[in-house]
Amino acid sequence: MQTLTFAFMDPPFENERTVTFFRLLDAALDQKCNVKVFAYEGAAALSFALQRGHGNSVHGRNEKEESHPLTKDWIAALMTKAKQNQLQFEWVNCGLCVDERGVNEAIPGCGRGSPADLWRYAMASDNSLVIGTR
């Protein structure tokens, strides 16, 4: 079983890169890979536990109907999928990035670390992909 490391930088909601990134993580699990993620800069907010959906008067939908995507739910779903398939899924947020953005409450299972963890992950993996921001 192989292990792949990903580093990502974008926050939720600002860029299509975020969607492609999560699709890659899902594809990695589909290919039976263990996954390690280092969330840097804006990506530290992807796992923020206090993300909330909302209704949308322009769409004419209430909060439940709108069913707004939240990246914290995607992370939780990936963790569940990994567990169901006996795969590892590790997520660490850059701690300084968390602090300056005030997103200290992450969903369970997401850790706090530093770039040294990115290097440690990469050295413990078969390959790595870094997705920078623009």
Place this chain on the structure above:
Amino acid sequence: MKLLQVVEQAFRTLVEEQDDTILWLSQSIQKAGAEMKILLSGNCAYYAILKRRQPALKIAGWSQEQPSDIRQDLDRLQASGVGVYVTRSDLADRGLIGLPLHPGVRIISQLEVAELYEEADMVWQW
């Protein structure tokens, strides 16, 4: 494992983060044992010719105390054995050919860029 760090998003974080966050991360992982080279790509070619510490930002009475200093970042990286490169074409496109380069930064050709990509075990393009 040889790493090539390609840094391209120039000036994006220099004010708010008081450094270039990829040069900062590079210093961090270098201390963790990474063997790397750095390619200052695209607009980051400007980092190779900066002569001063960044000016301090002032907003409504708030004044920055610790503006970034790219020259120090490049010095620290090079002192740790990290090679720093910039391409002739990126300098030329931006009218920077002939300006004094930060000590130790090497100008390379596009063919030499391809060599850097080939010889690295990992290419992290930020």
Place this chain on the structure above:
Amino acid sequence: MKNFFIVQSQDPFTDVRAAHQFELARTLASRGNKVKVMLVQNAVLSARLDARAGPLFQLLDNRISLYADEFSLALREITPSELLTFVVPAGLDLVINAMQDGDKVIWN
């Protein structure tokens, strides 16, 4: 010979840098490396038949395999028959397979 897999999200209509990136892909291929490029997000727009995506034609090289992400195409309602013939629709599993195979995988 090294294997490179480039995930290309920057498109030549918006990002001037895309042309440089395609040039590097071509240089790597000309030096005997195996190069695959997968267009994702708005980069797939340049693969549409009749698009004026001149820089993309740098990748028209039999040493380079060119793919377009199926989901990105579906979002933009580009069907396979509307793509340039040398571009193959594919899923992101191609990226994961490249990582598993030890390719140097690079995001543009």
